[in-house]
Amino acid sequence: DVQMIQSPSSVSASVGDRVTITCRATQGINTWLAWYQQKPGRAPKLLIYAISTLQSGVPSRFSGSGSGTDFTLTINSLQPEDFATYYCQQGNTFPRTFGQGTKVEFK
Amino acid sequence: QITLKESGPTLVKPTQTLTLTCTFSDFSLTNVGEAVGWIRQPPGKALEWLALIYWDDDKRYSPSLQSRLAITKDTSKKEVVLTMTNMDPVDTATYYCARQFFYGPGGGNWFDHWGQGTLVTVSS
Numbered sequence: 001d002v003q004m005i006q007s008p009s010s011v012s013a014s015v016g017d018r019v020t021i022t023c024r025a026t027q028g029i030n031t032w033l034a035w036y037q038q039k040p041g042r043a044p045k046l047l048i049y050a051i052s053t054l055q056s057g058v059p060s061r062f063s064g065s066g067s068g069t070d071f072t073l074t075i076n077s078l079q080p081e082d083f084a085t086y087y088c089q090q091g092n093t094f095p096r097t098f099g100q101g102t103k104v105e106f107k
Numbered sequence: 108q109i110t111l112k113e114s115g116p117t118l119v120k121p122t123q124t125l126t127l128t129c130t131f132s133d134f135s136l137t138n139v140g141e142a143v144g145w146i147r148q149p150p151g152k153a154l155e156w157l158a159l160i161y162w163d164d165d166k167r168y169s170p171s172l173q174s175r176l177a178i179t180k181d182t183s184k185k186e187v188v189l190t191m192t193n194m195d196p197v198d199t200a201t202y203y204c205a206r207q208f209f210y211g212p213g214g215g216n217w218f219d220h221w222g223q224g225t226l227v228t229v230s231s
Contacts, residue, residue, distance in 0.1 A: 001170070032215045036154075043203055043221035044154065050214050087154055091215045095169045096144075096156040 002027050002090050006099035012107040019075045021102045023088035028068050032091035035064055035073045038101075039084045047086075048073065078104070109133040111143075111204050111222035118228050119194050125227060129187040129204030136182050137162055140209030143187040144218060145178065147200040155200075159207060160187060196229045 003026040013019050023033070033051050036044035046055045048064040051071060061076040075082055083106060088099040115127035129143060136143060144159040158178040159167045168176050177190045187204060202225050205218035 031213070034215075034217045036218075038154075043205075043224055044218070045221075046217055046219050049210060049217045053210075053214065055219065089154075089156075089217075091217060094159075094167045095171075096159075098146075098154040098156065100153045 001095055002029060002093055002097050004088050004090055004097050004099040006086075006088055006102050008102060009100065010103040010105060012105050013078050014107045015078055015080055017078045017107075019078055019082075019104055021073045021086055021088075021104075023066075023071045023073070023099050025069045025071075025090055029090045029092035031067075033064070033066070033071050034089045034091060035062075036087045036089065036098075037082075037084045038087065044087060049091075075104070109206065109220045111206060111220060113202060113204050113222045113225040115202075115225060115227070117226060118230065120231050121195055121229060123194050125189075125191045125194050125198070127189045127191075127202055127204075127225065127227075129189070129222060131185050131187070131204075131206065134206060136180060136185070136187070139163075140216070142207035142216065143180070144205050144207050145187075145189045145202060146205060146218070147198075147202045148224075149197075149200040152200075157191075157202075158189060194229045199227065199229045201226045 005024045034049040035047045038044040052064040063074045085101045085103045111131045142161045145157040160178045175192045180187045205221040208219040
């Protein structure tokens, strides 16, 4: 199985900050990387797919980058509604696998 | 508006079989590339992918759980059913179903719509 290793596991930030979350795959996954946002008690929401393509309706302050095995989610100018847990997921091979999550918390 | 909703027991006893139904609307699961998957999340923990069924009835399972899982679909009822045998307290989790959408050759396949999830507790 491809393991997806996210870091950090949590980050404390303030409104207006830039937040960067990284995700490393234990083997190359081409461009098949997505990011999801999950708020407490809610289902995950697809934010970005194919490394850097924003899902319809997702604000442009979210961006994704990377290649091969190393990927990054960046949130520019953090907004109050962005405090949540973020997961990466690879779609290159079965079984599909998710990272362990990164919680973005109020500083 | 695409929706998915999970239904099934909230409490099962150890060794019992869990049957969950995902009822979906506004897509057919008959179009090329469409699929529905199941993902679970133990309380306070990460997401775990379980199984997937494609429009053409191709099925994929988590290798670690494959011997316990079965996924089926009934497109006339717009339902996807997941069964998991020999339930254990470690299987306590919120179980989600989600549509996997094909974003084209350069876009890949991703879970673009999710159900609200159903919490299943395994306890005697």
